[in-house]
Amino acid sequence: MNKKLVGFLVLAVVAFTGGWLYAGGEAVASNGVKVVMYQNPSCGCCSKWMEHMQANGFDVEVHKHDVNVNDIKRKENITPEIASCHTAYIEGYLVEGHVPARDINRLLAERPDNIRGLTVPGMPVGTPGMEQPDGRVDQYDVLAFDSANKTSVYASY
Numbered sequence: 001m002n003k004k005l006v007g008f009l010v011l012a013v014v015a016f017t018g019g020w021l022y023a024g025g026e027a028v029a030s031n032g033v034k035v036v037m038y039q040n041p042s043c044g045c046c047s048k049w050m051e052h053m054q055a056n057g058f059d060v061e062v063h064k065h066d067v068n069v070n071d072i073k074r075k076e077n078i079t080p081e082i083a084s085c086h087t088a089y090i091e092g093y094l095v096e097g098h099v100p101a102r103d104i105n106r107l108l109a110e111r112p113d114n115i116r117g118l119t120v121p122g123m124p125v126g127t128p129g130m131e132q133p134d135g136r137v138d139q140y141d142v143l144a145f146d147s148a149n150k151t152s153v154y155a156s157y
Contacts, residue, residue, distance in 0.1 A: 033108065035060045035095075038072045039086040046086040049098050049129030056101035058090075079149050082119045093117045098127035103142045103155050115144040118154055126157075 035053055039046035041064040050060045072078075072087050076094055084097020091108060094117030107118055119142070120127055126137025143151040 033058050033091065035088050035090050036063070037061065037086055037088040038063045038067055038069050040069055041065055043085055045098070045123060045129040047129075048131070049086065052128035053101055053104075056105075058101065058104075077149065082121050082143065082145050082149055082151065084119060084121055085123055095119070097121065098123065098129045099142055100128050100155075100157075106155075112144075114146060116147050117145055119143050119145055119151075 035050075035058045037046070037050060037053075037060055039050075039062065047062075050062055053060050069085075069087060073083060076087065078087060078094070078096055082096060086097065088095040090104060093107060093115075095104060096117065096119035098120045099118045103118060107115075120140060121143065123130055124138045124140035125132055126135075127140060137157065140157050141153045142155040142157075144154040145151045
């Protein structure tokens with residue numbers, strides 16, 4: 001099939017679905033979903049997570065120098081049990097750490113009102129931004145957390 005025709009069809013599907021492209025039964029953000037991310041200036045894995053988000057169609061606004069990430073965590077009551085290296089705001093939800101884009105897309109598609117956000121506590125090997133040259137991926141959970149920081153497993157890898 002002609003590449004121009006394929007491109008046109010993809011754009012038509014995205015326009016028809018209101019900016020979401022459905023691939024393999026999963027909603028994949030096509031464009032326009034803004035991520036406001038706070039990270040320490042010297043953190044390379046945070047920048048790699050940002051690249052993962054951009055590769056999945058998110059518009060990422062990064063704050064490295066204008067705010068202390070720990071101040072954001074204190075303001076949002078991100079406790080050490082759910083904390084990771086960076087904090088992001090995405091359409092009213094908090095995203096803490098190396099959460100895969102596919103889980104954020106699911107969150108935005110479902111829009112649950114009983115959770116405050118998603119987290120991958122710590123920095124597990126193999127999460128987006130923590131990939132290893134040998135391809136190693138440790139088992140990890142993406143956790144949903146509510147206003148009291150009570151967690152539940154949202155996805156397992």
